[in-house]
Amino acid sequence: MTEADRAAAGPGENFARVPFALFSDPATFARERDVLFRGPTWNYLGLEVEIPKPGDYLLGYVGDVQVVVNRTPAGGIAAFENSCAHRGAQLVRRTRGNAAQHAHTCPYHQWRFDTAGALLSVPQEHGVKGKGGMPADFDKRRHSLRTLRVETYKGLIFGTCAPEMPSLYDYLGPKIRPEIDRIFDRPIVVLGYWRQAVPANWKLYLENVKDPYHASLLHLYHTTFGIYRATMAGRVLMDDTCGHSVLRTADIGENPTEMKALYKDIDKYRPGYKLKDPSLFETKPDYDDRVTNMIMTVFPNLMLGQVASTFQTRHVRPKGVDGFELYWTYLGFASDDAAAREGRLRQANFVGPAGYISLEDGEAGRLVQRGTHGLGDRASVVEMGGDGAIADQDTLATEVAVRGFWKRYHELMRPAP
Ligand code: FES
Ligand SMILES: [Fe+2]
Structure with missing residues (x-):
């Protein structure tokens, strides 16, 4: 095959040519976040031995998005994006640790979430001295953190943002x-x-x-x-x-x-x-x-x-x-x-x-x-x-x-x- 033929065939021709633009194009990088990392892939988050006890957590990444990986009180593993459901602040700042009382509290306005990402409490939810506060129909159940589906294989923890993904076992x-x-x-x-x-x-x-x-x-x-x-x-x-x-x-x-x-x-x-x-x-x-x-x-x-x-x-x-x-x-x-x-x-x-x-x-x-x-x-x-x-x-x-x-x-x- 000549160079001209190959160029005409595009990247589908056995992938023996890789355009240099893929290494420096910002639009490609943004698309990778959405369709690759947040798409139909299982992303490595950490190891089970790193979070052995209930309340233990670590920070992981899906692409460049930070996630918190938690050992729940029942011994399961839950992961959510490290972004508060209120105004988006980074919720957890330490690389790893143990969440006191199985809850993470946002530094900004102190909203509290459990280790599975459910919103537990909102300070001043009902206002102060009868004024202010959240609307009457505000429902904490609708403001959980955004979670990932989590599976493990032999102690390796993976998460996916695509709910319809086949099992991690089959993916591997x-x-x-x-x-x-x-x-x-x-x-x-x-x-x-x-x-x-x-x-x-x-x-x-x-x-x-x-x-x-x-x-x-x-x-x-x-x-x-x-x-x-x-x-x-x-x-x-x-x-x-x-x-x-x-x-x-x-x-x-x-x-x-x-x-x-x-x-x-x-x-x-x-x-x-x-x-x-x-x-x-x-x-x-x-x-x-x-x-x-x-x-x-x-x-x-x-x-x-x-x-x-x-x-x-x-x-x-x-x-x-x-x-x-x-x-x-x-x-x-x-x-x-x-x-x-x-x-x-x-x-x-x-x-x-x-x-x-x-x-x-x-x-x-x-x-x-x-x-x-x-x-x-x-x-x-x-x-x-x-x-x-x-x-x-x-x-x-x-x-x-x-x-x-x-x-x-x-x-x-x-x-x-
Ligand atoms: S941004 Fe987290 S409580 Fe306000
Ligand atoms: Fe090498």
């Missing part, structure tokens, strides 16, 4: 659930949080984590220390919609000749490099499947991953058309002994925002944002792994899951006929 589907089952097969604990501000459009991060091609090329550390090499056994899987994906690498032993040939023109493989502190990699494997890297995404904006002995959710929180926050929830297992926990925390240093992996991914996003700026008439070339049908592949030299993301994105974003 048979290719994604096994990856969650693998990590959440034992009780987890939260080891900590990171927030990484990235000056790039949020979709560039989804492209990044669906792109096994870059991982052995951008990241010197990955390649040199054998965490992720293009020569490893690798697979890219997608669900039926192609919106969710799994990238997995397994260590199948070294072939130095093959490695040297592959990296002969670039400096991202340096077998002579040694760590001054080799304890960074003295962690025991958690599974016997030799998986060194597992990067799973749930459309639109959750990533769940394993890099060596580190496990985390990464939630891509848009902050505008040209910026997002990567919100890391860093996981360990309840069964970890002190040495295992220490090992995970130490290893986190190289994976996280101040280390050698996420810092580089953030910079890659910034570079694309910068490089595409003002060039809305151009498009990226996404052909590694072929430009044919979007289907699973058993190689890491591929960008097929990036095309899968854009296929699903386009299905939801295109204007109704």
Whole structure:
């Protein structure tokens, strides 16, 4: 197919061309909020272990809209938009906590709501000294907070604004659930949080984590220390919609000749490099499947991953058309002994925002944002792994899951006929 043919075919042609305008157009960003995040998608909100007790709450996001996720007195989970039903003030300001008497009180005029979002009380509802107050027909039952439908899978909490959505179980589907089952097969604990501000459009991060091609090329550390090499056994899987994906690498032993040939023109493989502190990699494997890297995404904006002995959710929180926050929830297992926990925390240093992996991914996003700026008439070339049908592949030299993301994105974003 020629470039002219492809341009004429538009984005529907196997999604091997992605218009740069999608990364900087404010109208696109506004439409994503309405039809993607508030549309027929399940959005990651947090983990059940973060809100174990009745009254516990945390702040989550659906796109760039803040929501409060609550453990109710009966032990269920309820979520509502963090915007007061009176005049819209941000109701809850702390990132997480426990609501006294199972109620949230708005700072502005002190309207009180229960943890499921129902309006409990309105100060001066009946006026003062017989004057003022709300109209006689004011009905508190009609002024609840706007709630989301909430479901959980293996302790991951998701919410949707689309009441007719199929279940979360079906949304995840048979290719994604096994990856969650693998990590959440034992009780987890939260080891900590990171927030990484990235000056790039949020979709560039989804492209990044669906792109096994870059991982052995951008990241010197990955390649040199054998965490992720293009020569490893690798697979890219997608669900039926192609919106969710799994990238997995397994260590199948070294072939130095093959490695040297592959990296002969670039400096991202340096077998002579040694760590001054080799304890960074003295962690025991958690599974016997030799998986060194597992990067799973749930459309639109959750990533769940394993890099060596580190496990985390990464939630891509848009902050505008040209910026997002990567919100890391860093996981360990309840069964970890002190040495295992220490090992995970130490290893986190190289994976996280101040280390050698996420810092580089953030910079890659910034570079694309910068490089595409003002060039809305151009498009990226996404052909590694072929430009044919979007289907699973058993190689890491591929960008097929990036095309899968854009296929699903386009299905939801295109204007109704
Ligand atoms: S805005 Fe919340 S009570 Fe007035
Ligand atoms: Fe990366």
